[in-house]
Amino acid sequence: MNRTHPTRTRPIRARLACTLAAALLALPAVSVHALDGKWTPQQVLDIDARWLKQQGLKLPPSALWDGERGTGLLTGTVNIAGCSGAFVSNTGLIVTNHHCLFNLVQEHSSPQRDLITNGFLARTPAEELPGKTTRVEIPKRFTDVTARLLAAVPAGATPQQRLKAIDEAQKAIVAECRKQADIKCKVSAFDDGVTYTLIESIELRDIRLVYAPPRAIGEYGGEIDNWSWPRHTGDFAIARAWVGSDGRPADFAEGNKPFAPEFFFPISNDGVKEGDFVMVLGYPGITWRSLIADEMRERRERFFVRREDLFGEWIAILEKASEADAQARIALAANLKGIHNRYKNAQGQIAGLDRGRMVDKQRAADDAVAAWAAKQPAHADAITARDALREVLAERERSWERDFLLNLIPMGNDSVAGGIPPLPKGLYFAATLAHNAVEQGKPDEARASGWTAAEQSRLRDRLRREQANYSIDADRRVFAALVRRALALPQDQRIAAIDARFAGKTPAQIDEAIAALYAGTPVFDAAAQDAMLGEGLDALSARKDPLLDLGIAWNRELRALRERERDWNARAALHRPAWRRAVAAHAGKPIAPDANGTLRISFAHVQGYAPRDGMQYTPFTTLAGVLEKHTGKEPFDVPANVRAAAATQPTRRVNFLADGDTSGGNSGSPVIDGRGRLVGLNFDRVWENVAGDFGFNPAVSRNVSVDIGYMLWLLRDVEKADTLLQELGVASRK
Structure with missing residues (x-):
């Protein structure tokens, strides 16, 4: 049975729709090339709502982000261990990649209890394993502070004096922000200071491992298949965020309780098909598209x-x-x-x-901008x-x-x-x-x-x-x-x-x-x-x-x-x-800033691609492909119980492709459908798109995601984890 978001989100969405309608009248709309870019939450409201609806978005864009409240469905996406992840229950369950929680798995492993090789499942919350250094950051609010920072720069300042003034103003803003209880604050620069944003977040410190598959599933194919397609990797894991008995962030303690997020993603039972609209939400780390x-x-x-x-x-x-x-x-x-x-x-x-x-x-593009700017007094x-x-x-x-x-x-x-x-x-x-x-x-x-x-x-x-x-x-x-x-x-x-x-x-x-x-x-x-x-x-x-x-x-x-x-x-x-x-003025359209570890959203469609002449890749892989690759030796050694279960359902999907604009840091990013339901977890890009950090090429820009149905299948048919499945809001074994 499908779940909805917590009941408080429904009236929020209705109210936000009115806010968006007014906002769109005043903001420049993006009707083309919106697939090219890792858009900030604030920029979501700049994109033509009609165009997004045509692509397949079933929600009002305001449900994704409310510019007035500084929150929305996007905040169900968390930064975890330098990766991305997603809340999937009102009891603090988080899904992310296996490789993102690898340190936590390693922390509790030994030659006598090798969780890296054998995997781990906590059948009750009491069995969950705490991570000493694992942290989760939940976005709370984004505020443009560009004008305030630049106003602090004295007239005639040298570059060093300018940077010092901006640094001091940033520290003042952060110090003021930190007066709020339990709020983590930082100011992030976008494209070296085109804009500056104050980012407020809540950091949760008690994060516990709930489920990690055996390494033979979590990184099936190893380095041979890494950065490539077709893939057959179960790169997923589950953690839970805990807080103190008062609901505030706290260190690990026996009396803590599961965190209840404001927003979380229901898990889709429908999956995706070729051509479906999807969105990739996460924290891409660094790209170099703003470089000359x-x-x-x-x-x-x-x-x-x-x-x-x-x-x-x-x-x-x-x-x-x-x-x-x-x-x-x-x-x-x-x-x-x-x-x-x-x-x-x-x-x-x-x-x-x-x-x-x-x-x-890029040199040709730079020259074109320079030639144009030479004739524009405003950009001399x-x-x-x-x-x-x-x-x-x-x-x-x-x-x-x-x-x-x-x-x-x-x-x-x-x-x-x-x-x-x-x-x-x-x-x-x-x-x-x-x-x-x-x-x-x-x-x-x-x-x-x-x-x-x-x-x-x-x-x-x-x-x-x-x-x-x-x-x-x-x-x-x-x-x-x-x-x-x-x-x-x-x-x-x-x-x-x-x-x-x-x-x-x-x-x-x-x-x-x-x-x-x-x-x-x-x-x-x-x-x-x-x-x-x-x-x-x-x-x-x-x-x-x-x-x-x-x-x-x-x-x-x-x-x-x-x-x-x-x-x-x-x-x-x-x-x-x-x-x-x-560059932006010459382009005549909004441009998403380079990735800098802050929350972004990319819009995409499920589709394959042609890596070279005469070759066409389809967008899905299945359990049949998992079994076909099995050799009995690393990195293609499927556990016997998985092989037995897979033999009865060879057409079940494992991984899929979409043309999302992703980068490092998008590991674990929730891939959601037009209704805001979780359909997959991003974990890689294809080989031809590794250099996408320098520019978007729609012909080969493909991100690789694990189908969330593969994780549910393993929990249901292999692990027999009925209690966890019920908590995730999906049907357990009949």
């Missing part, structure tokens, strides 16, 4: 080439270090999975950029802006190789660009403790985001999570590989922290020196880490620990890089908005 051609060339010639090279080396190291060690395999599983994914992504980006001649096409600054962006890029490239290596070690809770794990852990721990010590020497209000007193517990949790991914042999080997790369840098790009300790050493001597760094250091001990998080830089230095000393030196150079990056970013933030305004 010169910057895209840097991504192609430097960034992805170096990532492919580095990740290939790391994969070989981690696989060799874990091949005969069961504990190491569990510890390294999540990191290795992530690196494999980004390694193949880098290859796909290079191939796609070349195949589509995307840099050349666009020509200067393009030249300035080129100058910033030229400066970046002078120290590119050095900076690439330094940026492999993030600061604390930051993520390495592209979502890769911080390696080696030893250097990450030491450099993070050093940076924290520097920040602790400042007044709390002057500390950088992520380092305040209130955020120390989150930093501690991050260190614990990375400790769970640590294996000493593998870490030392990755450390040695990093040292070798640093020692091979050109003379004008040296990393002094490495040269001072390793210059002139043979490979064997480097290994010995690293082993000595790891011997007896306190940085891998949780209790010692807690103590050092409360110490200043002088106290850390007084420990006379060689690994800590290296971390301090490395962080010193990384902080200096951040200052240079701040200068580059200040200049880019001054000039890119001028260029992007000209």
Whole structure:
């Protein structure tokens, strides 16, 4: 039996329809090319409601987003573990991808209880497994603060003074926002400052694992099938969000109760057919469509080439270090999975950029905008802006190789660009403790985001999570590989922290020196880490620990890089908005901003595609294909109970394609039909669309989703999870 949203949403929708009708009279409407773009919640109301209805939307757009209340069905989409997910019950159940909850599964796995291999099902809430570091963010409100921030910039300000003024105004807005109880606040820039939005969210801290399929289902096909079609992967998992007995966010406790969301997605029993309208909701992480051609060339010639090279080396190291060690395999599983994914992504980006001649096409597009802007007095600054962006890029490239290596070690809770794990852990721990010590020497209000007193517990949790991914042999080997790369840098790009300790050493001597760094250091001990998080830089230095000393030196150079990056970013933030305004004016239509980890919606239709001449892919795969691929060996080893059940229903759908505009971070995104019902979970893109981060190509832009019916079938016919199915509002076994 189908469910509806909580009863309070029905009158909300009726009221919002009136709001939308009035809003559309005042807003420019988008009637073409709306499929091209990851649209912000606010932009949903800019899209022609009649056009959306023609595409297949059965709800008023105001049901998706209410600009006055700053909420709507979109807020049923959550940010979970750096991925996207969706509430599917009024008891806090969340569906997302298996790979998005992989860390939580790993956290509770051991050689004696291998949940990674065997999967997990909590048959009662009491059996659910808590995640120490898993968090869920629920969007609450989006407020445009562009005018307020730009008004804070004094006349005649330099780029650095401008950025400082904007930063200070942002901090003031965030501080004001945080006076609300249980509200997390941040200001996000769109396309380097064309607009700024204050984003208010609720962060839930008690997240528990409910269901994860065996790895043979959750990543069926492994790296062989990754970024490709046809796929037959059950990339889904279920968690539950809990809150305190008072309904407010709380840490894990026995007395907590399931969270009751305002909006959740009912699960469709109808599925989808070819040509059906669907929507993909989520938090895409980063795209590069706002870059000028010169910057895209840097991504192609430097960034992805170096990532492919580095990740290939790391994969070989981690696989060799874990091949005969069961504990190491569990510890390294999540990191290795992530690196494999980004390694193949880098290859796909290079191939796609070349195949589509995307840099050349962008240069032609840039030239067209520049020629147009030269004749438009209102956009005369666009020509200067393009030249300035080129100058910033030229400066970046002078120290590119050095900076690439330094940026492999993030600061604390930051993520390495592209979502890769911080390696080696030893250097990450030491450099993070050093940076924290520097920040602790400042007044709390002057500390950088992520380092305040209130955020120390989150930093501690991050260190614990990375400790769970640590294996000493593998870490030392990755450390040695990093040292070798640093020692091979050109003379004008040296990393002094490495040269001072390793210059002139043979490979064997480097290994010995690293082993000595790891011997007896306190940085891998949780209790010692807690103590050092409360110490200043002088106290850390007084420990006379060689690994800590290296971390301090490395962080010193990384902080200096951040200052240079701040200068580059200040200049880019001054000039890119001028260029992007000209691009939008030349296009004559609204343009969705680049992905930046904020909530977006993409509109799509279920359809196949032709990857190359003479080949046509259909949009669906079935259990028959799962059985056909089965070899009995990884990554095509279907569990016996699944094979037996699948043999009776070979036509049941497993995965499907749509032309959604997605990117990294859309993993776990709910795919909903025109009535707002959940029909699938996005988990990948096709190989020909990996470079879609640089531009939308309707011929090959295809996202890959798991049919939600496949998850329900596994729960019903394989797991016999009747209680969970009833909670999901779908029929259990007869």
